[in-house]
Amino acid sequence: MLTPTNSYQDLCQGFRWNVPERFNIATAVCDRFADRTGRVALIECHDGASLTTYSFDDLQRRSNRLANLLEANGLRAGDRLAILLGQRVETLLAHLAAWKIGAITVPLFSLFGPDALCFRLKDSGARILITDPEGADKVAGVRDTLSELKHVLTTAPADGAIALSPELERASDRYDVMSTMADSPAIIIYTSGTTGPPKGALHAHRVLLGHLPGVQWPHDFFPKPGDRFWTPADWAWIGGLFDVLLPSLYFGVPVVASRERKFDPESAIDLMVRHEVKNAFMPPTALRLLRQAEVAAGGLALRSLASGGEKLGDDMISWGCSTFGLVINEFYGQTEANLLVGSNAVVMPVKPGSMGRPIPGHEVAIIDDEGQVCEPGVSGTIAVRRADPPDPVMFLGYWNKPSATAEKFRGDWMVTGDLGESDEDGYITYQGRTDDIINSAGYRIGPAEIEECLTSHPAVAQAAAIGVPDPVRGEVIKACLVLYPGFEPNDDLAEEIKSYVKTRLAAHEYPRLVEFLQKLPLTATGKVMRRALRSPTA
Numbered sequence: 001m002l003t004p005t006n007s008y009q010d011l012c013q014g015f016r017w018n019v020p021e022r023f024n025i026a027t028a029v030c031d032r033f034a035d036r037t038g039r040v041a042l043i044e045c046h047d048g049a050s051l052t053t054y055s056f057d058d059l060q061r062r063s064n065r066l067a068n069l070l071e072a073n074g075l076r077a078g079d080r081l082a083i084l085l086g087q088r089v090e091t092l093l094a095h096l097a098a099w100k101i102g103a104i105t106v107p108l109f110s111l112f113g114p115d116a117l118c119f120r121l122k123d124s125g126a127r128i129l130i131t132d133p134e135g136a137d138k139v140a141g142v143r144d145t146l147s148e149l150k151h152v153l154t155t156a157p158a159d160g161a162i163a164l165s166p167e168l169e170r171a172s173d174r175y176d177v178m179s180t181m182a183d184s185p186a187i188i189i190y191t192s193g194t195t196g197p198p199k200g201a202l203h204a205h206r207v208l209l210g211h212l213p214g215v216q217w218p219h220d221f222f223p224k225p226g227d228r229f230w231t232p233a234d235w236a237w238i239g240g241l242f243d244v245l246l247p248s249l250y251f252g253v254p255v256v257a258s259r260e261r262k263f264d265p266e267s268a269i270d271l272m273v274r275h276e277v278k279n280a281f282m283p284p285t286a287l288r289l290l291r292q293a294e295v296a297a298g299g300l301a302l303r304s305l306a307s308g309g310e311k312l313g314d315d316m317i318s319w320g321c322s323t324f325g326l327v328i329n330e331f332y333g334q335t336e337a338n339l340l341v342g343s344n345a346v347v348m349p350v351k352p353g354s355m356g357r358p359i360p361g362h363e364v365a366i367i368d369d370e371g372q373v374c375e376p377g378v379s380g381t382i383a384v385r386r387a388d389p390p391d392p393v394m395f396l397g398y399w400n401k402p403s404a405t406a407e408k409f410r411g412d413w414m415v416t417g418d419l420g421e422s423d424e425d426g427y428i429t430y431q432g433r434t435d436d437i438i439n440s441a442g443y444r445i446g447p448a449e450i451e452e453c454l455t456s457h458p459a460v461a462q463a464a465a466i467g468v469p470d471p472v473r474g475e476v477i478k479a480c481l482v483l484y485p486g487f488e489p490n491d492d493l494a495e496e497i498k499s500y501v502k503t504r505l506a507a508h509e510y511p512r513l514v515e516f517l518q519k520l521p522l523t524a525t526g527k528v529m530r531r532a533l534r535s536p537t538a
Contacts, residue, residue: 002216008348008357015213015360019392023182023205026063026099029249031177034060041249043228043275044089045258051275054089056252059096062089064175065168066097072171073128073151073162077102077178080124080188082149083236084108084117084131084139087257090155090164091235092245094130099186099205102178106188106200109236110135111261113504115453118142120190121149124200124399133158182206182392188399189238191335191444198449200399201335208246210393213361214339215247218306218329219279220346223251227303230256230272231281232263238335239309239442243281253279265293273299283309283442287316287328288472297323306331306342309442310474311430314352330355332430334416334444336395336408337384340364341428354427362391366422371411374421381434382420383413436530438467440475443508447530450509453501454479459487460497462520464528465511479511480533482520489516 005011033039033056042054054062075081081098083105085091091107098105106124108117110132117138121129125148129139136158143149143160152161180186186207188200216222229248233240248255256275260267263286272280277300282290284307302324308331320328331342332355341364343356350356358364363385366374374380386394386409394414397405408414419431438445447465454463462482467475479497483489494514502510521532 002213002221004221011360017361017392019182019206019209022179024099024177024180025186025205025208026096027177029246030056030059030096033252040254042089043254043256061173063093063096064173065171066093067100067175068171069167070097071101075101075103075128079103080106080126082106082108082121082126082129084110084135086110086259087235088259100175100177102180104185104188107236109234109506111506113506114138114142115504116506119197121146124188136161180205189335199401199404201395202397202399203395206392211242211247211339214359217344217359218331218342219304222279223253227253227278228276229253229279230277232286233283238338242338263289265290265295269295276301278303280305282307284312285441285473291319310439337393337414340384351427354429357426366420367413371413376422376424379419379421379431382416382418385412386414438475438477440477441473441508445509453504457497457500459483464520464530464533466530466533476512478513480515480517482517
């Protein structure tokens, strides 16, 4: 745990990981605080001003009931439980219950369409899915292709699913939590690849401990008395789960949850004021929307504000200081190894253009193609050392993809796929991607899944998805298409194709721009040259 000190160097030199041999996330974030005092854990906001408050005691009893129900339906240690829900108590309970059993959770974004859901459910081999009626409807059309999916449990009655409420009422609220190893698999979070389908990053229970310094660092040595955390980031992503929800509960800090599916600047300010939010993680897109809406920050009690997922820019940092009266600390990481680099304006000066220094506990460097550390000022690949024992925030590997896992490492270093350089003081500057990842509204999106969906449209013969600059989202997706003979490029067809992808994948994965081409630039081996399409002269 990080504590305030005089210098960055002192923090790094004095830091030691304390990872026990046995560790279970459910015990760490829930059961150890269930002491019958009614200590508040979760404040769930509904429509308008209505809310439900849950104590750690509530969470323990309810997750125990759910663990018993899941076991009765065949879930065992090592099995995968898929969770297709937003920011709501059932999402947290599902994770806790699965981890108590020793099962592996698979969070899924509630705005995913049937194709995106089908791939992830099939690839993970999920045995049970917990969702709401809307999610059950999406899966119903593809369920006959999911041979390993045995049950769908829903928050309310739905066709072909088991409603949770009556079943939970009959289940016992006592459960003996499995004593898992810290290295035992706990969660698969899907990340997008650049030349193939999405890959599942498998993390162990220790990953929570690995995130703690990265949460404390940009949030001014979180926690402090009176802290209360909120983020608009969905709990299906590593940012919502491990940057906010689980670390907060680990420290006994209440979390505010909101079911709003679309970010609204005025509502966000109102929520933070009404619920006295002290700490917030806001993706850059949310901050840009707040700025664009010219929101008034009067009444806010924010103590810390952090952002990550893409570069903010100096003008946004200045806007944050004038609007909120504090520095927006940036942080950097990815699904495979998160919260690696960050700024902390209390300990060190914020340098324009830099995303900060390596967070204590992580060895991050700029390396060349041979895996050698670059000199300051020399551009290379941002990488984190795997260490022995391993850095607890680092993933175990890609689910069922050993070759892809091996390709992620260059000697002792895990490569991020991002370019950067460091200066003499160890500050790291992000320079761009070494691959074709699209970074839109904080989502890292690989083009392969989008292109596969595009080419399934009857009019599309060839497709390439690229990211183009956007003042609000950082980047938006652009589809470059070659049509089959007999189809004429026009605005109506472009809108039809946009809607086609949006309904089959997700709202953040559909192309907002469509360009029709006669041919795509290809390499000698027939691969699309996306870099040429991104070039202004293409």
